[in-house]
Amino acid sequence: xxxxxxxxxxxxxxxxxxxxxxxxxKTSIGDVASEAGVVRATVYRHFPGxxxxxxxxxxxxxxxxxxxxxYVAVRDAENLAEVLERALFEAHRAIADHEVLQLVLAxxxxxxxxxxxxxxxPVQQQIAVFLEPYVEREQHAAHVDVAESSSFLSRLVLSYxxxxxxxxxxxxxxxxxxVRTELLAGITEQAAARGAPAGRH
Amino acid sequence: MGLLSHLVAIASETQERTEVLLGSxxxxxxxxxxxxxxxxxxxxxxxxxxxxxxxEEIASEAGMARATLYRTFPGGREAVLEAVAETETAxxxxxxxxxxxxxxxxxxxxxxxxxxxxxxxxSSVILRALSRERPELLHARLTFGGLEETLALGSDFAWPFFxxxxxxxxxxxxxxxxxxxxxxxxxxxxPGSRLDxxxxxxxxxxxxxxxxxxxxxx
Numbered sequence: 001x002x003x004x005x006x007x008x009x010x011x012x013x014x015x016x017x018x019x020x021x022x023x024x025x026k027t028s029i030g031d032v033a034s035e036a037g038v039v040r041a042t043v044y045r046h047f048p049g050x051x052x053x054x055x056x057x058x059x060x061x062x063x064x065x066x067x068x069x070x071y072v073a074v075r076d077a078e079n080l081a082e083v084l085e086r087a088l089f090e091a092h093r094a095i096a097d098h099e100v101l102q103l104v105l106a107x108x109x110x111x112x113x114x115x116x117x118x119x120x121x122p123v124q125q126q127i128a129v130f131l132e133p134y135v136e137r138e139q140h141a142a143h144v145d146v147a148e149s150s151s152f153l154s155r156l157v158l159s160y161x162x163x164x165x166x167x168x169x170x171x172x173x174x175x176x177x178x179v180r181t182e183l184l185a186g187i188t189e190q191a192a193a194r195g196a197p198a199g200r201h
Numbered sequence: 202m203g204l205l206s207h208l209v210a211i212a213s214e215t216q217e218r219t220e221v222l223l224g225s226x227x228x229x230x231x232x233x234x235x236x237x238x239x240x241x242x243x244x245x246x247x248x249x250x251x252x253x254x255x256x257e258e259i260a261s262e263a264g265m266a267r268a269t270l271y272r273t274f275p276g277g278r279e280a281v282l283e284a285v286a287e288t289e290t291a292x293x294x295x296x297x298x299x300x301x302x303x304x305x306x307x308x309x310x311x312x313x314x315x316x317x318x319x320x321x322x323x324s325s326v327i328l329r330a331l332s333r334e335r336p337e338l339l340h341a342r343l344t345f346g347g348l349e350e351t352l353a354l355g356s357d358f359a360w361p362f363f364x365x366x367x368x369x370x371x372x373x374x375x376x377x378x379x380x381x382x383x384x385x386x387x388x389x390x391x392p393g394s395r396l397d398x399x400x401x402x403x404x405x406x407x408x409x410x411x412x413x414x415x416x417x418x419x
Contacts, residue, residue: 105346109341109346109347110338110340111337112344113337113340113345113347116344117340117343117388120388120389124389143408144408145408148394148408149408149409151391151394152405152408155385155386155389156382156385158385159348159381159384160381162345163345163346163349163352165349165352165356165381166374180416182378182413182417183413185409185412185415185416186409186411186412186413187409
């Protein structure tokens with residue numbers, strides 16, 4: 001049965017259940033094996049890197065699930081502003097409601113930070129690639145570079161997900177104002193038309 | 202956060218005042234001895250890192266006896282490292298303040314902020330050593346609750362400079378936005394949008410950041 005994906009998935013799910021119960025630091029290979037009903041050697045066969053590899057896999061698995069849900073929430077949005085508004089609102093809600101994430105953040109934020117930042121670059125790139133056609137479609141100002149704007153937006157969206165700062169992202173009006181100002185004022189004609197000083201561009 | 206916000210308050214004063222405050226309640230002679238030890242420590246850390254730097258090496262680098270160092274810092278190695286962190290933080294904010302205060306318009310202020318933060322962070326001996334030896338400590342400052350604190354630190358420091366060009370509330374948002382941009386671009390550097398490259402910063406500010414700030418101020 002070595003290498004069968006369902007066992008690998010099952011082990012990741014078991015490790016996730018252990019982390020949800022006791023946090024990252026206290027979760028051992030032995031705990032995961034008994035949770036999954038297998039011997040420790042089976043866990044090591046799937047994760048030769050041992051505990052570190054397994055934990056990193058759990059984080060990236062949950063990470064993928066999170067962004068997949070976010071993708072589902074935004075994919076039928078009509079335009080760039082709507083994509084960004086939905087993404088910020090939904091991501092903020094999902095993070096606040098994520099019991100396991102909140103538990104780990106409260107008890108062992110340091111270990112998680114390193115794991116999440118390790119996966120930052122590819123996630124940011126995927127978000128940028130997703131946003132590019134929406135940026136392309138906007139009536140954007142002549143100076144706008146689509147790839148560079150998408151990179152800017154992906155960086156900032158991740159930043160607000162991590163820390164909303166002064167913005168109340170549970171309030172749709174605030175989210176909408178945030179999108180029209182900090183995110184899109186330099187990109188779309190519509191946002192820029194809200195009183196941009198004449199003669200700058 | 203307590204220590205850092207205190208240092209931010211100090212940083213709005215001049216460099217001279219900073220050094221006086223750092224050496225408060227002790228004689229000018231002691232103040233210069235403290236700074237001599239701090240700078241010797243920075244040279245040691247640059248060469249061999251934080252963990253490997255001993256009190257003996259610091260004393261010898263500073264050209265003084267071990268006993269003299271302990272008279273100035275009875276707390277020993279830990280106390281010296283704390284003084285190094287305080288001094289470096291105060292220098293960071295004090296020198297950045299001077300640059301921000303001389304900005305002639307909002308656009309130059311934003312450029313000076315992003316470029317000034319990036320170049321200082323990149324050249325910081327302490328941060329370079331930390332990112333080699335204890336990267337997880339820095340990572341914790343850049344995600345979730347730690348990121349909130351870092352943003353608040355940047356915003357608390359920078360908003361009075363933005364308030365020269367707008368009201369207090371937008372100035373606080375604008376300084377937080379600028380801090381967020383700084384962190385986002387430093388965390389994942391890409392050629393063409395590097396904050397330690399003057400032309401890149403100017404382009405980024407003109408394309409996105411300034412419009413965002415002006416929209417906040419309306």
